Structures are given as structure tokens and as C-alpha cells.
Amino acid sequence: MKRNVEGNPTKCSGYIQCVSPLKRSEGKGVSYFDGEIQTGKDEIRRFVSFSPEKLDTFESAVALKEVVTLINPRFTVNRGKTEITIAKNTQLEIATKRLEFPRQEVKSKSEEKSINDIAAAGITCTLSAKVISFSDEEHFVQTRYGERKLHTAVIADSTGSVLLPLWGTFATTVKLDTCYKIHNLYTKMFNGQLQVTTTKETRFEVIEPIEDVVSKAPTENATQYFGSISMIQMVNVKKCLYCFKVIDMDDTSVSIVKC
Incomplete structure (x- = not known):
């Protein structure tokens, strides 16, 4: 330089x-x-x-x-x-001269997923989707960082749709009916509904139109449950090697099973 x-x-x-x-x-x-x-x-x-x-x-x-x-x-x-x-x-x-170092390929800091693959809150992901709904109405929300402007959008791909709150300058970034590859989104639960939200590292990249995009917004009253399995109860069962019929070994009244 x-x-x-x-x-x-x-x-x-x-x-x-x-x-x-x-x-x-x-x-x-x-x-x-x-x-x-x-x-x-x-x-x-x-x-x-x-x-x-x-x-x-x-x-x-x-x-x-x-x-x-x-x-x-x-x-x-x-x-x-x-x-x-x-x-x-x-x-x-x-530039007329080549540099001494090669161009780096841009790598996303988050895993690329389809909307239907988002199964839990608290993960960072990258989505390729179309903006199918955008609210022009501004909401001002008091956060720990002060009052912030909020708009609401819905994005969709061929597998589903999800709510996308847009904070601050992101509201002027997106356009209705435009397809984006959105890097570094964060999934969270709000009012019992899974949604994705922007972070400081979120980046919007305009892409070619996506085919067969879901046209319906997510149902507002839909309820999803997330958690970890702490216990599985195993039932004592066996199968016949010839007909694969399930035999309940806890049933003492059954001594012979006809195939």
C-alpha cells in the first residue's frame, strides 16, 4: 500500500x-x-x-x-x-498487477440449511429464501441497547416458511419478492413459535429466483416442542424369523404363536 x-x-x-x-x-x-x-x-x-x-x-x-x-x-x-x-x-x-496472494473463497460461518431443516432454537444457520411478506409498519421496541426499530418479514423456500424480524438498518436491506442467501441467522423461540433473527454478522446476498417457493406464511398459533430425550422405555418384544410378526414376551398367556 x-x-x-x-x-x-x-x-x-x-x-x-x-x-x-x-x-x-x-x-x-x-x-x-x-x-x-x-x-x-x-x-x-x-x-x-x-x-x-x-x-x-x-x-x-x-x-x-x-x-x-x-x-x-x-x-x-x-x-x-x-x-x-x-x-x-x-x-x-x-488492477494491472497480480497480487502475491490468491483470492480467498468466502466461507459462511454457519451451516447452510433449508427452512424445514431448522429443528431447534439456539443455532446459527444460513438460508436461501424468498421474501414473501414484508410489513411496512414500524414498531419501536425498547431493548437493553435502547429503543430499536423493528419490521417483520416472512421468508420461504421450497420446504417451508419462517418469520424473520428485521432490526434497524436490515429493514431497508430487503425487498419483497426478492431471493437472498442470508448468512449467519440465529434461531429462537418467541411466543411459542420458532423464528430466525438477524445478528451483527448477518449478511444478505441477492441470488437467482428460487423455484417452487412455499406461498403460505407460518401458522401463528402453531406449537412446537423442543428438548432432549432423558429416558426411553424399552418393551420386551421379539419377532418371528419367518413372518416377522411381533411377539410380546411379557404376555405370559401366549405360549404358541401361529404364523
């Missing part, structure tokens, strides 16, 4: 790994997008841009999987990690 007089790099090269859809900040409603760039063999940094017009360019860079160079980026430290701010004068160009 080349540096200017003040010590801030004037150029930064790497691979754009992922880019989010356009979001809006909760406070001032400013439009922005963020993503990750690989700047070393094992170094991936977050970047954020408050220039929505640059989104198409960054999405193209993800699809190309080529080395790019950021010109005039601004580096900041957030919670001990170096992040890159894409300013209005920051430019993205396809």
Missing part, C-alpha cells in the same frame, strides 16, 4: 469479497453500503461507503473476482480493527 505524507495509504489493492445491498442508518437515515475486501493472504477488512452511486461498481467487482485498487481511501480504527471508508473522491479500478 502506498502512503501519503500523513501516513494514510493513498492506494489499497485486494479482492472485493462481498457487498451489501443499500442500507439506511437508523439516526439520520443516510444511505450507505458496506462489505469486505481481502488485502492480504489472511487479512480481510470491512469497508463502508456513503456514496450509493458507487454500489453498482463494487457489485461488479465482486462478480469479476479480479484484483482491484482503491485510490484515495480513508482508513479508520473501529473497536481495534482497521476499516476503510470509501469517500466521494475514492475511485475503484481494476
Whole structure:
């Protein structure tokens, strides 16, 4: 990386790994997008841009999987990690030189599942699904982190549908009738119903349309029970080797069984 007089790099090269859809900040409603760039063999940094017009360019860079160079980026430290701010004068160009390290394949931190495979609360998963319902009505919920804005959506795949609460800026990320691969969702129980919720590491990736998507939302009064089996009672039974008829060995009145 080349540096200017003040010590801030004037150029930064790497691979754009992922880019989010356009979001809006909760406070001032400013439009922005963020993503990750690989700047070393094992170094991936977050970047954020408050220039929505640059989104198409960054999405193209993800699809190309080529080395790019950021010109005039601004580096900041957030919670001990170096992040890159894409300013209005920051430019993205396809690099002419190859890097000394290969591009990493993006790996999800959670197991990919279908909606029907979600069997319990308290797990992290990745779902590929379509937004079949979205509530424009805003709810403000008091949490331990303060008041937060909440919207509600329903996502579905070919196996089922599930409720997806959208907190804060995620509400401006998703669009109705659009298909996403949603990384790092967390499953939880609420009012007796299993649902998935976003986390700080949740990432939405627009994908091709999914066929045969379930069109019905989950039943609100459906009840599911989850837990661990603590005991199994074994019944003393045997089967005939010829006809496989079950013989109850506890029944003392039975001495001969006719096949």
C-alpha cells in the first residue's frame, strides 16, 4: 500500500469479497453500503461507503473476482480493527498487477440449511429464501441497547416458511419478492413459535429466483416442542424369523404363536 505524507495509504489493492445491498442508518437515515475486501493472504477488512452511486461498481467487482485498487481511501480504527471508508473522491479500478496472494473463497460461518431443516432454537444457520411478506409498519421496541426499530418479514423456500424480524438498518436491506442467501441467522423461540433473527454478522446476498417457493406464511398459533430425550422405555418384544410378526414376551398367556 502506498502512503501519503500523513501516513494514510493513498492506494489499497485486494479482492472485493462481498457487498451489501443499500442500507439506511437508523439516526439520520443516510444511505450507505458496506462489505469486505481481502488485502492480504489472511487479512480481510470491512469497508463502508456513503456514496450509493458507487454500489453498482463494487457489485461488479465482486462478480469479476479480479484484483482491484482503491485510490484515495480513508482508513479508520473501529473497536481495534482497521476499516476503510470509501469517500466521494475514492475511485475503484481494476488492477494491472497480480497480487502475491490468491483470492480467498468466502466461507459462511454457519451451516447452510433449508427452512424445514431448522429443528431447534439456539443455532446459527444460513438460508436461501424468498421474501414473501414484508410489513411496512414500524414498531419501536425498547431493548437493553435502547429503543430499536423493528419490521417483520416472512421468508420461504421450497420446504417451508419462517418469520424473520428485521432490526434497524436490515429493514431497508430487503425487498419483497426478492431471493437472498442470508448468512449467519440465529434461531429462537418467541411466543411459542420458532423464528430466525438477524445478528451483527448477518449478511444478505441477492441470488437467482428460487423455484417452487412455499406461498403460505407460518401458522401463528402453531406449537412446537423442543428438548432432549432423558429416558426411553424399552418393551420386551421379539419377532418371528419367518413372518416377522411381533411377539410380546411379557404376555405370559401366549405360549404358541401361529404364523
